[in-house]
Amino acid sequence: MLNAPIHNNDKTRLETLRGLNVLDTAAEERFDRITRLAKRLFSVSICLVSLVDENRQWFKSCEGLVASETPRDISFCGHAIHNPQVFVVNDTLLDERFSDNPLVTEAPFIRFYAGHPLTMPDGMRVGTLCLIDENPRDFSEEDKIALEDLALMVVSELTSIQQTTLDELTGISNRRGFEQLAKQALSTWDRNGIDSNLVFFDLDYFKGINDTYGHDAGDRALVSFASLLTQEFRDSDVIARFGGDEFLVLFGQSSEGHIRFALERFKRALINYNNTSTESFDLAYSVGIACRKSKQALNICQYLDAADKAMYEVKLAHHNR
Incomplete structure (x- = not known):
């Protein structure tokens, strides 16, 4: 053969x-x-x-x-x-x-x-x-x-x-694509007893980039952020632009320590990007994390809402400093 x-x-x-x-x-x-x-x-x-x-x-x-x-x-x-x-x-x-x-x-x-x-x-x-x-x-x-x-x-x-499932600007999954992939992934993980984590990213000061440097600059910021996500996270992670300046990464088979390590690595990559970029603006973000146990009665919409609320609390803390 x-x-x-x-x-x-x-x-x-x-x-x-x-x-x-x-x-x-x-x-x-x-x-x-x-x-x-x-x-x-x-x-x-x-x-x-x-x-x-x-x-x-x-x-x-x-x-x-x-x-x-x-x-x-x-x-x-x-x-x-x-x-x-x-x-x-x-x-x-x-x-x-x-x-x-x-x-x-x-x-x-x-x-x-x-x-x-x-x-x-x-x-x-x-x-x-x-x-x-x-x-x-x-x-x-x-x-x-x-x-x-x-x-x-x-x-x-x-x-x-x-x-219909890819974001035209960044080339990663859009909301519809994410929901399709996440539904299948969670079903598979539930069958195999695997917990998951959903990380919700929101670009800080994105409106300021658009207002100060123009919408082309805002598009470049989104594309650059999406590119960093795909470079720094695993092929097995579900990565998507949820809408506007919001992005998602869904992890399976990841411990709390792995999530912290992955986010720290991403943070270093973004700092390096800002230090070497020729753009007039820096990228910054707030991030929230939600956890879902295997077979937990938490659907995709509820999962997204939990991660969004966690991110909003972090973002609010940023602005109150």
């Missing part, structure tokens, strides 16, 4: 994938409609919208298969994303790359595979629309064109999600 290769641009590709804000989200009719159509059109037993993450392939839509993900190293889609066009294996038992693959020798007993890469506007291939069957078969040029058309529909839907 040949393991799915990992190319040099995989870090950039993963950034594009995670920027879609779609991993581990619930099934959606917009994608299921496409996989149902493809399954019927090509008369195959399985059709998937497969997204290739760092160590797994995760299925945003899955027709004909119970599993929600499989390891990346044994995945067919891990091979397919390295091809600009459709990747076809007519008979896995005749292909030395796959003949002893566990997905061939065990359920779902793949004998035929065809996957078209899902290529995003930046050129990164984040996954595939793929067809799987337990019988070998041919795949004509007309079939390839039809699969490409359907794959472009999937890309269109992924792009639509990205546009």
